[in-house]
Amino acid sequence: MRFALPILLVAVTVGLIAAALFGVGQAGGTVGIAAGSALPGLTPNAGTPEQALANLFTDLQRRNWNRAFAALSKTSGVDEPSFIQDWAGANGSLRTFSNLEGYDSRPLHATSDDAQVRVRLHWATPVGPVEDVRDFHLTHEGDGWKVVWPKVEAPTVPAQVVPVTYLRWDLISGGAEDGWGSRNVDSPHVRIISMNAVESAEGSVVMGEVVNEDTIPAFVNVNAALVDGSGNAIDDESSFDKIAHVLLPKQVSPYRIDFPNINLKNVKNVRMDVKATLVPASADPVIGVMDQKLDPDVQGKSVLHGELLNQSGQTVNIPHVIASFYDSNGKVVWVADGYVDRSLLPQTSEPFAVEIPRTLAGKVQTFHVVVNQYSLGKS
């Protein structure tokens, strides 16, 4: 027993550790700090294209840039700083705030020396989960597979002077005296110009457009309450990020309010409520939406795509596109949005794409795109 018990305990411990390492019972993921690495010898060999990609993504997740770069094929047309910038983003773009959370890979073709893998990357970002589909080319080099990272075309902005005529509204809140009567500044006049309720795969959706009819900027939020046959509210929700909250005078924004898990059949009435308050705002930057087209993509989905052109002299860190889609009667049949993960440098453009449900593709006749934006230090 003197030796048997320790040997038994050590053997069981080793067995249990092996069981955990080789798949029996998954270990919890790392939370908070993406750092550290597996103990030597525990990183699997890149014996298959999928494993090579898995190793690369693990290093990229943990920001082990040197190891990740070392895992690239020598035929890659990228240097390390460009590679890092391509993956981690730059100029305060959405990508700079994003972390790769997971991915699904699907081989497109493979030979003994060469493979093409399509990967759906799941990013965790401040504005919610974002998916990105990317094709990776891998080659067999030495004793394993290596990823060929394409040359990165980073937008360059020539030195220039962009004239700016500042136009912004500031608020003066007045003194500390009793506000009754002496400090009347009315809320901006905002009106819902259309509303449509439809059933979607996730529940019910109320959408439409809202206009600021006033001469001052307005912070706008559209709320809706679904009411059943007995007059009781079933649920109330708000437009959240499916609206441009700050509307300049005469500006129109689409809005969409989602009611997850609510069947429209149970809804008798929709109570709309638009709240508008006066806020400080700036008329800049002006972002043009160029070359908007509604086409099917490679996967057969209907996608509205185009280019955002920053016509101002300031960097737009995170552009947000909100589009309303109309049927032949001019009725809003869908509102969709999308974030652009590259920043929009002055006088440059970036592509965008917004997907619409397959079932609605046939109905859509035209569309209207509004660009919302976040610029560092200008909130």
Next chain:
Amino acid sequence: MTLAQDPHLPTSAVAGDETTISTSGNGQAILYLVGPGVASKREISLGEDIHLPSRELQNAGRYVVSVCSDACRSGSFYVAAAEPASLTFLVHPSRVPVGLSDAISGVALPFDPFHNLVRVPMAITFQLTSGKTAMMSRSVQTQDGVAWFRTSSGKDAGVLHVVAAVDELSARRAVQQVASEPCNLRIKGQRTPKAILVETEPVRDCSGNPVPDGTIVTFTAAEADGKSTVDAPIKQGVARAQIIVTKAAVISAASGVVMGNELRLGAQP
């Protein structure tokens, strides 16, 4: 020490004026005064007049007086508001498009120096002037301490001064009269090597008032297989945008629900 009867209280008191209470009997007692903003307690000699200072009677309302020796005897009296010393004047809206009927309204309430609502009927004069032009002058009698008016907005953009006055008192408010919807929105375009620069003519409403800067004009360039749009703000009366168009396109402009003219441009050579 006896308290013969209830304290003798004033039949009418005015806010901010002192008053007296008389008691009967003899000996010492405690006088309690409870009213709006006041809860006081003091020793008194029965049979003597008790002086209530003005600072205890500044708020209009009902006051309860209780005099206690071996037993308590109580009564109550009302304090009315004094002469008006200020006007609370509510005017809406603070911004109004020109030429709207019954668009401006105001409510005036007179208060005395101690913030008591003065309910005695009195005539309040409402005056509206735009620049040097008097738009309205009306005298309205208060009812339950309130007087009000309603009127239409003028034709010219600018500040409208609204004054409510009673005797020497007055309260002044300002209403910004702003241009109405744009009228005859017209655009012109110019092709550059990279794009088309398109701009509006000075944007005005149907009365000729300039539409405020910051108002959004949406430019749309429709091509055969797509379109481009720019939401541009009016700056110094004109909205400008740069649209990248290489093919034949129809360029239009809109502000809110108002549409402008169209420009037809051929393909870039």
Next chain:
Amino acid sequence: MSTAEGYSRPIPLLAIVLVALAVHGPLLLMQLPAGSFDTNFHIFFASHYVHHWFDPWNEKWFAGFSQTTYPPLTHQWIALLSNVVGLKMGYMLVQLIAVLLLPVGVFRFARIWVDERAASYAALGSVFLGALAFLVYQAGQLATVASAALYLNALPYFYEWMTEASGRSLIKGIAISWTAAAAHHVTLIFGLVLFAGPVLWVACIDARDERVAASTTGALSRAIVFAIVVGLGVGAVLGPYWLSILQHPIHQVPIPHDSRANLLLNSITAVNYFVIPYGALILALPFILMRGASLRRLRPLLLGFWLTFIFGLGGTTPLPRWLLGRAYEILTFERFTFWATLMAMPIVGLLAADLLDRFRAKAAVGLSLAAVMTIGAALTWLTANPYRPAGSVNVDSVVAFLNRDGHDTYRYLTLGFGSELAKVSTYTNATSVDGDYNSARLLPEMTHYGAAQLTNAKFYGSAGMGALRGMLDHANRYGLKYIFVHDAYYEPLLTFVGWRKVDTFNNGEITAWSKDDVPPAHKIVSDAVPPAWQGLLWGTLPIGVSLLALFLELFLPGGRRMPVPVEISAPAEEHYVA
């Protein structure tokens, strides 16, 4: 007394306690744990008891939650002491008491297994445990440490009661066990298997070997009596806790925790949860195995240690998941490592005695160095560790903002504040929809996502940001008007969902954001509000049993007897052992 004699005699317990005081007293008086993960959480709970001793319903977190979801004893003691020394120092004093009780408990627990000399070494060693420093200064697990210390003190009475049928031991053991439960329920639940199991086993061995007067049946039957009385008492003392758990079982989506990770796949996790807590004990592991297996009486302890050790490895082995089922996703496993080190100490005490007998002064120097380096490494790790709590944020300006101009009529949220959230909550009158206690969360916006605090949302990836988005989406419903941001990561989201920056504090270190159309907060109706009688029980029984235990320890004579000294005979070939 010669040097040689000095090494062969036990160290007086009082001296060990003084060493503990000398080591941990200054660190605690310097408020070193103030920056730990959970210190502010405990102070927050205590601050509620300061104002509402008999009303456990706390509106300040989660739009209202019941403090009956966490055993109250340590918090109530902090609340009482805070009337004299303030909340923070109250915390430090209660923590110090727990730290001082620990070597006493280890000594008395070790005496069940080893002689007085080895037990004294075990107790002295426990003062320098890396796991103790980890829990006290990095994790801030006050209740775990206090409960473990109390529980270790109760176990010798359990042993005495089983083996000697001593009524006084029964009473004192029960009172201390109730007190340990009032400090932390999880320790008692797991302690039952991991600590009490080996003690029961060794009592049976001693009974069978006639080392004690009791028979095996007698020992077992008395163990059952003890368990029943303790169980009933714990049921009553923590009655409101059990009722709240029954009413709202923890059905939330599992929240990831690094102590559940596979330590072999991440070097930093391995250092944090293995190297630092065990320290020099890692070198002693082979001896613990060999020596624990070589003596029949030590085998129950060895097996208890091994099981606890395996649990402490978290996701490195699948055993905890297999044995705990769903509870695996709720528990964190660093506490098991702490318990494992405590269970190892009696055998380590034997090792120390062996080494001192053999190498005298050299061994003394070596052991001292090992002990000091173990605790030193743990303290150094406080600053070197990438998992350490975020740097301390000065939240005074946030508290001042919330407490003025009626801002407290709305709810608020902090983002990027880490454990400082609890500090804000302690000193502001305003209420929050967030909170730093996973088990008390009932709002669907939080329980539907595998993320803990909203203030740390980004660390939980899409789940965390999903919970945050859900909460922001319902800002109007909860009267959530103000958000304080200490991490620019969250600014894009706030901008896109309609919040505006309204103020900056600490030279821009913190920004305040507001949403204009949010109505003032109103009470959120909850079925979790404990009735008044539960508040009364909660305010009297836990503190009452602790006073009872204190009274019995101080004034019931004969209660300080050690268990029957057990002669540890070394294997014959190990001639160096006396």
Next chain:
Amino acid sequence: MIGYIKSHVVRWVVPLAAVMTVLLLGSYDLRGADPTVQVRFDASKAGPRVVESLTEERILRDYRFAWTSLTQAMEYNTLDPLEGPFVGTAKQWLAQTVVSQRQTGLRSQYTQQNHTLEAVFYAPEGDVIELHDTAEYHLQVLDGDKEIHNEQVIVRYVVLMTPAADRWVIRQMQAVPQF
């Protein structure tokens, strides 16, 4: 042994228990009673703007709540209930009354309240409403425990209410001998 315990009980436990009791009692949260306030509201005579039905409901709810709060404030001499339902002059007067009552040791109890509320003016933009309240209640004024005044009374109030972020609040509340 009993003597040993007794001596220690006297020396330590009794003072300890006394300290604990004081600390615990000091922590006890007193709560006021919730008085019943009956309010009937007639908005049909208001002008020039017609009172919307939702507004009518909310004014009724908020006016009742305001009186409930006032009653608590006056009975327990606490300012907290005044936060929210009252603003401006009304809040200032009530707060002054509470502070004065605290200083003099007085408190007022309003019980058996029945309010007949009538809207007499509703501003064109809906930013102020004037109400007449014929309030019947039992008023008891106490100095400590001694009753110094006790009456069943009908008091007429002129009330100005204005809309706030999520409720109607009382800005002016002035008792008058007659409307």
